[in-house]
Amino acid sequence: MGFPHASHAKETPVLSQYFGDPAARTVAGWKQRGGYVALEKALGLTPAEIVNVVKDSGLRGRGGAGFPTGLKWSFMKPGDGKPHYLCVNADESEPGTFKDREIMRWTPHALIEGSAIASYAIGAETCYIYIRGEFTEPLAVMNAAVKEAYAAGIVGPNAMGTGKRIDVHVHKGAGAYICGEETALMNSLEGKRGNPRIKPPFPAVAGVFGMPTTINNVETLVAVPHVLNRGAAWYKGMSHSNPKSTGTKLFSVCGNVAKPGNYEIEMGFPFKDFLYDLCGGPTPGRRFKAVVPGGSSVPIQTMEEAEATLMDYEGFVAQGSMLGSGGVIVFDDAQCIVKHIARFARFYAHESCAQCTQCREGTAWCTRILERIERGHGTMEDLDTLLDLSEQMTAKTICVLSDSCAAPIVSGIHKFRSEFEAHITGKRCPMGATAAA
Amino acid sequence: MADAQQVSLTIEGRTVSVPAGTSILEAAKVAGVLIPHYCYHPGLPVAGVCRMCLVEVEKAPKLAPACATAAAEGQVVHLYSDPALDARKAVLEFLLLNHPLDCPICDQAGECELQDYVYREGRAQGRSHEPKRFNPAEDFGGDVLYVTNRCILCTRCVRFMQDVANDPVLNVSERGDRAVIGKFEGKDLTHPWAANVIDLCPVGALVSKDFLNKSRAWELDRTPSVCPNCTQGCNTILETRDNVVVRMRPRTNTDVNHYYLCDEGRMDYRWMNRTDRIEAPLVRHGDRLVVSGWDDALRAAALHLNGKRAFVLASPMLSNESLWMLSRLAKRSGGGGGFRVRLGTEAPLAGVPDLVRRAERAANVRAAELFGFARSDTPLAGMKDGDVLIVADHEMAAADASAIAKASAVIVIGTTMPELVTNAIIALPSTNVAEEDGTFTNLRGRVQQYRQARSAPGMSRPVWWSVGDLLTFLGERAGYYLASEAFAALAAQHPEFAGMTYDSLGLKGQALAGAVAGVAGGASA
Numbered sequence: 001m002g003f004p005h006a007s008h009a010k011e012t013p014v015l016s017q018y019f020g021d022p023a024a025r026t027v028a029g030w031k032q033r034g035g036y037v038a039l040e041k042a043l044g045l046t047p048a049e050i051v052n053v054v055k056d057s058g059l060r061g062r063g064g065a066g067f068p069t070g071l072k073w074s075f076m077k078p079g080d081g082k083p084h085y086l087c088v089n090a091d092e093s094e095p096g097t098f099k100d101r102e103i104m105r106w107t108p109h110a111l112i113e114g115s116a117i118a119s120y121a122i123g124a125e126t127c128y129i130y131i132r133g134e135f136t137e138p139l140a141v142m143n144a145a146v147k148e149a150y151a152a153g154i155v156g157p158n159a160m161g162t163g164k165r166i167d168v169h170v171h172k173g174a175g176a177y178i179c180g181e182e183t184a185l186m187n188s189l190e191g192k193r194g195n196p197r198i199k200p201p202f203p204a205v206a207g208v209f210g211m212p213t214t215i216n217n218v219e220t221l222v223a224v225p226h227v228l229n230r231g232a233a234w235y236k237g238m239s240h241s242n243p244k245s246t247g248t249k250l251f252s253v254c255g256n257v258a259k260p261g262n263y264e265i266e267m268g269f270p271f272k273d274f275l276y277d278l279c280g281g282p283t284p285g286r287r288f289k290a291v292v293p294g295g296s297s298v299p300i301q302t303m304e305e306a307e308a309t310l311m312d313y314e315g316f317v318a319q320g321s322m323l324g325s326g327g328v329i330v331f332d333d334a335q336c337i338v339k340h341i342a343r344f345a346r347f348y349a350h351e352s353c354a355q356c357t358q359c360r361e362g363t364a365w366c367t368r369i370l371e372r373i374e375r376g377h378g379t380m381e382d383l384d385t386l387l388d389l390s391e392q393m394t395a396k397t398i399c400v401l402s403d404s405c406a407a408p409i410v411s412g413i414h415k416f417r418s419e420f421e422a423h424i425t426g427k428r429c430p431m432g433a434t435a436a437a
Numbered sequence: 438m439a440d441a442q443q444v445s446l447t448i449e450g451r452t453v454s455v456p457a458g459t460s461i462l463e464a465a466k467v468a469g470v471l472i473p474h475y476c477y478h479p480g481l482p483v484a485g486v487c488r489m490c491l492v493e494v495e496k497a498p499k500l501a502p503a504c505a506t507a508a509a510e511g512q513v514v515h516l517y518s519d520p521a522l523d524a525r526k527a528v529l530e531f532l533l534l535n536h537p538l539d540c541p542i543c544d545q546a547g548e549c550e551l552q553d554y555v556y557r558e559g560r561a562q563g564r565s566h567e568p569k570r571f572n573p574a575e576d577f578g579g580d581v582l583y584v585t586n587r588c589i590l591c592t593r594c595v596r597f598m599q600d601v602a603n604d605p606v607l608n609v610s611e612r613g614d615r616a617v618i619g620k621f622e623g624k625d626l627t628h629p630w631a632a633n634v635i636d637l638c639p640v641g642a643l644v645s646k647d648f649l650n651k652s653r654a655w656e657l658d659r660t661p662s663v664c665p666n667c668t669q670g671c672n673t674i675l676e677t678r679d680n681v682v683v684r685m686r687p688r689t690n691t692d693v694n695h696y697y698l699c700d701e702g703r704m705d706y707r708w709m710n711r712t713d714r715i716e717a718p719l720v721r722h723g724d725r726l727v728v729s730g731w732d733d734a735l736r737a738a739a740l741h742l743n744g745k746r747a748f749v750l751a752s753p754m755l756s757n758e759s760l761w762m763l764s765r766l767a768k769r770s771g772g773g774g775g776f777r778v779r780l781g782t783e784a785p786l787a788g789v790p791d792l793v794r795r796a797e798r799a800a801n802v803r804a805a806e807l808f809g810f811a812r813s814d815t816p817l818a819g820m821k822d823g824d825v826l827i828v829a830d831h832e833m834a835a836a837d838a839s840a841i842a843k844a845s846a847v848i849v850i851g852t853t854m855p856e857l858v859t860n861a862i863i864a865l866p867s868t869n870v871a872e873e874d875g876t877f878t879n880l881r882g883r884v885q886q887y888r889q890a891r892s893a894p895g896m897s898r899p900v901w902w903s904v905g906d907l908l909t910f911l912g913e914r915a916g917y918y919l920a921s922e923a924f925a926a927l928a929a930q931h932p933e934f935a936g937m938t939y940d941s942l943g944l945k946g947q948a949l950a951g952a953v954a955g956v957a958g959g960a961s962a
Contacts, residue, residue, distance in 0.1 A: 354616030392527035
């Protein structure tokens with residue numbers, strides 16, 4: 001549902017069905033809406049059966065990487081004698097993305113239910129929900145819901161009366177972007193500085209507290225109860241383009257559109273329809289210029305690319321970008337692309353954890369060059385330097401933060417080179433914009 | 438235990454076989470290839486952050502950090518392919534973005550890994566037009582000064598304090614290019630081993646206050662030595678400039694001190710440069726000690742010793758060779774000997790087994806006892822009335838004064854005139870640890886060689902030499918030209934040393950026969 005707007009007929013509200021409905025936040029309200037049926041069903045299955053259903057559904061991680069969820073769960077070897085952990089990545093800090101926030105605000109029990117099912121499926125008795133520090137309202141809602149779920153015996157030492165232990169802890173982050181990276185999240189959870197870890201070892205071997213850990217995005221987990229309730233075939237059926245991309249996906253839309261908000265569509269939905277119909281097109285008198293479709297870390301799309309895109313993991317790649325986290329940032333013709341790319345770079349320079357040389361120094365250097373170009377003091381050589389630096393910031397570091405800084409820069413220069421050149425030759429911003437100080 | 442599984446891989450065209458689990462970087466060392474790196478250090482946990490050691494591994498999707506990638510069967514590794522060279526060039530350019538080009542006033546210049554690699558593989562010209570970040574230098578406590586602007590955030594110092602010293606004082610503060618090494622609130626680098634962060638720092642960010650602006654690295658002469666300041670026997674490098682010892686640093690020996698040296702040990706080198714030395718043999722004429730030649734002084738000493746008991750007060754700082762020779766002098770006269778050890782506080786380095794700054798603050802206590810010298814707080818108690826007292830570079834205490842008076846004569850063999858000794862009849866000048874070749878035996882029975890680092894003042898000689906000549910004057914041939922000859926003679930007579938030569942000792946040493954083998958791990962066996 002296009003919350004805060006009324007649901008559009010072309011949407012498929014599965015995860016977002018109860019957005020804006022405060023009654024869905026309580027255990028009783030959630031049960032009235034069909035909640036905790038899937039958990040009860042799951043606890044009657046074997047973990048392997050659940051993993052297989054999820055595998056069959058084609059569900060893939062909604063945090064950005066799109067890794068098949070069932071396959072990830074199958075890495076957790078039962079009977080290894082070690083405690084297993086589930087980490088829920090609710091750190092949603094990708095600029096332009098605010099779907100998990102709404103899921104937690106309106107349907108906290110959907111997350112508890114999905115997390116409990118996943119915990120059982122991977123043999124974990126403990127689940128940590130790591131919530132971004134700035135999410136004060138979702139944190140309060142989640143805390144209240146977890147407390148109520150414990151009181152109702154849904155989770156705890158005797159989950160749903162089955163004698164199985166599933167503990168759910170809500171942990172508040174301190175507001176660092178990098179703590180959304182899975183291994184940095186684990187370090188942060190352990191009380192350490194939120195620095196990404198070198199992989200291998202992967203979390204399924206040595207994750208939080210050195211124990212086998214699965215980490216899933218909020219949106220991934222809330223889809224799981226629906227998969228169990230309605231079956232893998234139903235979920236797989238929601239795929240209109242590439243069969244590897246199934247189910248529904250929430251897109252957070254912000255920027256220069258008539259109706260920003262969260263929209264849930266089936267995989268493979270045409271992006272053109274999405275932008276012009278669901279989101280209401282540009283604001284009056286304006287035209288779209290560019291779209292960043294998957295959070296600030298993905299390459300920017302021209303409108304030609306965007307309008308040709310079918311919205312799934314493969315569809316965005318085919319049109320020069322990535323699905324990412326589903327944070328759609330729309331720019332209209334009044335916007336200066338150089339300014340916005342400089343702003344993205346500044347964000348990454350600010351959030352770099354400072355471990356890897358390329359990222360620590362490169363993000364800051366790129367920012368300074370971009371802001372200088374934006375102020376009208378750039379040179380043509382700066383563009384070559386930026387492309388070369390971006391090359392050296394890609395696939396060279398522990399995590400992908402520096403890659404994420406490079407992606408919009410490279411795509412911006414390649415796709416909107418004339419705007420950069422106009423800044424350089426005109427020695428000022430042709431749009432009259434000024435980069436954030 | 439069965440042999441660990443071996444894997445063989447090819448690095449820069451050289452095929453090597455290493456145990457499974459070895460990193461590519463360590464495997465490359467076996468192949469004789471140095472993969473440039475900053476954050477990696479064999480004594481510290483792998484961080485994988487400097488990204489300098491990125492290498493191309495055939496069939497891998499991207500460049501791999503050699504420090505954090507395990508060697509695997511059949512791997513083909515390229516260090517000088519274009520992608521690997523470009524990546525290193527880029528890392529160097531990134532590191533120099535905010536690094537001041539103050540090499541002319543930086544203590545690290547000449548032994549700086551950033552300077553070396555930039556010179557070898559960096560860009561001739563940087564492309565940055567942006568101003569450099571500036572942060573003031575900070576006193577980290579102890580001997581350590583943090584020159585913030587030079588820091589490349591390799592985090593070796595942080596990991597040393599956290600994982601080796603188990604005293605987490607340092608951290609990475611802030612993020613992005615604002616990041617600096619910080620100290621936790623209210624903490625200082627006062628750990629007894631903290632100054633090792635200076636050696637670990639690959640650039641000039643952590644510098645020694647003691648060594649600050651004293652010398653350029655290329656003006657130093659470096660000599661392998663052994664720290665004389667406690668019984669641990671840490672291997673060291675003595676660095677001299679114009680014949681003056683200006684720095685003592687650890688030398689790697691994974692059987693003794695790994696890569697480390699304690700702060701007290703490394704700072705305690707100034708006495709090696711003392712200028713109030715006995716520089717010539719002295720013989721008493723009336724109330725004065727008069728400069729003499731070696732032969733005259735030795736002949737005079739022999740006359741005094743002939744037919745008398747000799748009691749030798751031998752410093753536990755003397756070499757094996759010298760202590761052995763002194764023990765021969767005492768034994769042939771039916772006399773005895775003793776010594777006293779200065780004591781201090783013990784300070785273990787938590788992360789390294791059996792590496793401790795020992796309470797006994799002298800290098801060769803074990804050999805002194807081995808050669809029959811009695812350790813005591815009152816070492817002169819064993820001296821009999823009428824003995825000739827030989828003070829061999831031993832420190833005197835007030836309690837010794839009355840005992841000295843019981844001696845029929847006092848002969849000094851030493852670097853300086855001992856306090857309280859006013860009536861020596863003969864004084865023979867000797868060299869200190871920096872001025873001679875020799876060996877020490879550490880508390881675990883490891884015999885280790887040290888080499889001469891500075892020239893001996895005046896006519897001074899090693900104690901084994903002058904005592905050997907003295908024995909010869911007394912009719913017992915014991916003249917040796919070289920420390921190695923004296924050591925060979927010692928080894929021939931003492932079964933614990935059987936088979937040892939200076940060549941077999943090398944620069945890592947050997948354990949005495951029957952001694953607990955190797956310091957590290959030996960104690961727990």
